[in-house]
Amino acid sequence: MDKTLIEDIHSQWVQAKMQAQEECENRSLFNMAEKYRVCSMFKGTETVEEVLALFTTPQGIEFCTKHSFPTIEMCRKFKGETAERLGIFVEEDVRIANYPIVVLVGNCHAELEYNDPDKRHQVILMHGASASIKASNWAVVFVNNASGGSVEIEATDNAKVL
Numbered sequence: 001m002d003k004t005l006i007e008d009i010h011s012q013w014v015q016a017k018m019q020a021q022e023e024c025e026n027r028s029l030f031n032m033a034e035k036y037r038v039c040s041m042f043k044g045t046e047t048v049e050e051v052l053a054l055f056t057t058p059q060g061i062e063f064c065t066k067h068s069f070p071t072i073e074m075c076r077k078f079k080g081e082t083a084e085r086l087g088i089f090v091e092e093d094v095r096i097a098n099y100p101i102v103v104l105v106g107n108c109h110a111e112l113e114y115n116d117p118d119k120r121h122q123v124i125l126m127h128g129a130s131a132s133i134k135a136s137n138w139a140v141v142f143v144n145n146a147s148g149g150s151v152e153i154e155a156t157d158n159a160k161v162l
Helices: 002-026 030-038 048-055 058-066 072-078 081-085
Strands: 088-090 094-097 101-105 109-114 120-126 130-135 140-145 151-155
Touching: 002 030, 002 048, 002 058, 002 072, 048 058, 048 072, 048 081, 058 120, 072 088, 081 088, 101 109, 101 130, 109 120, 120 130, 130 140, 140 151
Parallel strands: 088 101, 094 109, 101 120, 109 130, 120 140, 130 151
Antiparallel strands: none
């Protein structure tokens, strides 16, 4: 099961990467197209946990949000305890506090609370997910709403939600 899942998502990643490369070439962004062409960040030999960890790297987040990758159907296959331990929640309602990275996917709503001023917090919404964010005590939260989902923000005590 895991091997087939990794092969499937790797195949989709290769296709998405090629499309990104072609888009850059069509826009005469040849240096960027070359970066996509040579990127080997995802090799297809990873475990499920390693693949999910790749999604939460800065480069992974940027690629996934920019190219709507992976599809919602593929995200559903990764739903579960391993994903949740890494802060990835697929089509479920959650209430959590101070996770450094939270990725919300699909028909999902999260109530998120941040009050730790010593950490960088990031919330990524994909495929229609929504969130209510309460930030306080100098906490800083970066939000990337890649899907147009709804985000409600309440920031107090000098906290910032960007």
